[in-house]
Amino acid sequence: MTLPAAETAAMRPSVGRFRLPSLAMSLPAAWIVLALAVSLAAPLLPLPDPFRQALLRTLQPPSWAHWLGTDSLGRDVLARSILGLRVSLLVGVGSVAFGLAVGGALGLVSGYFRSRVDLWISAAMTVILSFPPLVLAIAIVSYAGPSLVLVIVTLGILFVPSFARIARANTLSLADREFVLAARAMGMRNGRILAQEILPNLAAPLIAYSMLMVAVAVIAEASLSFLGLSVPPPEPTLGGMIATERANLLDAPWAVFGPAAVLFLTVLSLNVLGDQVQRRLDRREAAL
Amino acid sequence: MTAPVPLLSIRDLRSYLRTPQGLVRAVDGVSLDLAPGQTLGLVGESGCGKSVLARSILGLVPDSLMVKAGGEIRFEGRDLRHLQEHEMRSVRGRQIAMIFQDPMTSLNPVKRVGGQIEQALRLHLRFTARQARERAVELLGSVGIPSPRQRAENYPHEMSGGMRQRVMIAIALACDPKVLIADEPTTALDVTVQAQILDLLQEQQEKRGMALILITHNLGVVAGMADEVAVMYAGRIVEHGATGDLLAAPRMPYTAALLRSVPRIADPVHSRLEAIGGRPPILVDPPAGCRFAPRCTRADEVCRREPPEKRDAGTGRRFVCWHPLEAADA
Numbered sequence A: 001m002t003l004p005a006a007e008t009a010a011m012r013p014s015v016g017r018f019r020l021p022s023l024a025m026s027l028p029a030a031w032i033v034l035a036l037a038v039s040l041a042a043p044l045l046p047l048p049d050p051f052r053q054a055l056l057r058t059l060q061p062p063s064w065a066h067w068l069g070t071d072s073l074g075r076d077v078l079a080r081s082i083l084g085l086r087v088s089l090l091v092g093v094g095s096v097a098f099g100l101a102v103g104g105a106l107g108l109v110s111g112y113f114r115s116r117v118d119l120w121i122s123a124a125m126t127v128i129l130s131f132p133p134l135v136l137a138i139a140i141v142s143y144a145g146p147s148l149v150l151v152i153v154t155l156g157i158l159f160v161p162s163f164a165r166i167a168r169a170n171t172l173s174l175a176d177r178e179f180v181l182a183a184r185a186m187g188m189r190n191g192r193i194l195a196q197e198i199l200p201n202l203a204a205p206l207i208a209y210s211m212l213m214v215a216v217a218v219i220a221e222a223s224l225s226f227l228g229l230s231v232p233p234p235e236p237t238l239g240g241m242i243a244t245e246r247a248n249l250l251d252a253p254w255a256v257f258g259p260a261a262v263l264f265l266t267v268l269s270l271n272v273l274g275d276q277v278q279r280r281l282d283r284r285e286a287a288l
Numbered sequence B: 001m002t003a004p005v006p007l008l009s010i011r012d013l014r015s016y017l018r019t020p021q022g023l024v025r026a027v028d029g030v031s032l033d034l035a036p037g038q039t040l041g042l043v044g045e046s047g048c049g050k051s052v053l054a055r056s057i058l059g060l061v062p063d064s065l066m067v068k069a070g071g072e073i074r075f076e077g078r079d080l081r082h083l084q085e086h087e088m089r090s091v092r093g094r095q096i097a098m099i100f101q102d103p104m105t106s107l108n109p110v111k112r113v114g115g116q117i118e119q120a121l122r123l124h125l126r127f128t129a130r131q132a133r134e135r136a137v138e139l140l141g142s143v144g145i146p147s148p149r150q151r152a153e154n155y156p157h158e159m160s161g162g163m164r165q166r167v168m169i170a171i172a173l174a175c176d177p178k179v180l181i182a183d184e185p186t187t188a189l190d191v192t193v194q195a196q197i198l199d200l201l202q203e204q205q206e207k208r209g210m211a212l213i214l215i216t217h218n219l220g221v222v223a224g225m226a227d228e229v230a231v232m233y234a235g236r237i238v239e240h241g242a243t244g245d246l247l248a249a250p251r252m253p254y255t256a257a258l259l260r261s262v263p264r265i266a267d268p269v270h271s272r273l274e275a276i277g278g279r280p281p282i283l284v285d286p287p288a289g290c291r292f293a294p295r296c297t298r299a300d301e302v303c304r305r306e307p308p309e310k311r312d313a314g315t316g317r318r319f320v321c322w323h324p325l326e327a328a329d330a
Helices: A005-011 A023-044 A077-113 A115-129 A133-144 A148-175 A178-185 A190-226 A238-248 A253-287 B050-057 B085-091 B113-125 B129-142 B161-173 B191-208 B219-225 B243-248 B253-260 B301-305
Strands: B008-019 B022-034 B039-043 B066-075 B096-099 B179-183 B211-216 B228-233 B236-242 B310-312 B318-320
Touching: A023 A077, A023 A253, A077 A115, A077 A148, A077 A190, A077 A238, A077 A253, A115 A148, A133 A148, A133 A190, A148 A190, A178 A190, A178 B096, A190 A238, A190 A253, A238 A253, B008 B050, B022 B050, B022 B066, B022 B236, B039 B050, B039 B219, B050 B066, B050 B179, B050 B211, B096 B161, B113 B129, B113 B161, B129 B161, B161 B191, B179 B191, B191 B211, B191 B219, B211 B219, B219 B243, B228 B243, B228 B253, B236 B243, B236 B253
Parallel strands: B039 B211, B039 B228, B096 B179, B179 B211
Antiparallel strands: B008 B022, B008 B066, B228 B236, B236 B318, B310 B318
């Protein structure tokens, strides 16, 4: 007996669901896992001291002792890149978490209660959006003096409007759905409806967007540190390393390309992953 | 014979909605009584105010959209219209529960159905997580869901429409409400499933001695289940009476017209179904006289000018019409 293809497919145990992740997904994921692991475990790794200067061994090419060579003060580029990556990821994750929490909450409230609340929150968001973001960040940081917390909060504030918009747009359509009415008919208060009925529906779009925003934050931090407006030296940052060594680009390209490659791979991986996650969620959304 | 004390008593209720076109008189002077354990069928076309009436009872239309133009809703002696929001919350779901038309959208798509039932139990009855879990499974079983323990783990999209409506009923019944308002509970379902859901509602109602307001545009549904029927047209109750009585001998021409537009199995094959000509009036500016007059075959000058008074034809039969049908006409 032969069956139509569709029926045989339906009868097969769902092997297709657990197919191996594609290379486009697994390579970036592997890089991000490695980056996180290395930057968390940096103090435990058998790396050369990133702060020790060796003025007789400046701008050494890559070797067994220094995998990515040394910089113009004779410091190990790999060890410094890892510490710089740590700052980048801390700023990336921290500022996005700030933007997600504050922006998400504002968008939720504004989309659910609408009317005057919405008007005020949306107006405030428009004000933030009307500043050129990097210029605003430079202004804040150069006024108050560079520090890790300040960079995180500044970038976080810049992210608030976009998270608020996504949360608001989704909440607007969710709040009109019948399950919200059903929850009210069940006797739930607004706070509980927001937290238990609407928020779970927002998680997917917000998380996908967060991954893309971490990439943006990493670039923003690199730009600030390139201008000397992130964590002050001697603490290494990827942008700062590129900035100080760019005069020696021809003699010692490793000192610039080391941190640049780390930055490039991290941002690329975050973007590819974020895109993939977004696409999967869209597909899931369409299937519901 | 003394009439039973009503559980829910609605007097001259007026709910007007603010819209860009103007104030819509969606519910315009409705009076109803509901005794404990009674089933009241509320029948009418789309847009005649049935759903707004239902939502008004539970105070579900936000004040920013609705003008409470008058009337009272007495439930066990309290006027629901004047309760504080937090008092109203303890009525919703606990005393009066509601189920909606579309089970596809009235369950939260990202939460397991078991959890959605547990939520109701924990909210009103202060169940612990474990108690709620057990009770939710029991409830799923009692509304006819096979292997309820496994099904509680399902997400709504993993269930059929009929199953989801059963889940909705389980949620509504979770806190043992005294009144259940079912707003077109079977309209979005397959015909074969409709009968099952109605049977389930009836069975649960009898078991719990719960009063039921069954909102529908399907007279067949009402005929099988309701003790009393109220026919609603353009924001008003135009005829009200015991089900058998009213369906056998409608007095108000609108009721008669509705009945004629129901296909009957005894009719000859290919006989043309009668429709009511025209559309219900737009309730921003309703007709001055009888609201059905523009579509009524018996209407005359008086009907167009003067709104008819409510008439009492005895044995609980009430209607509003200047030229009622006699039993022989129907």
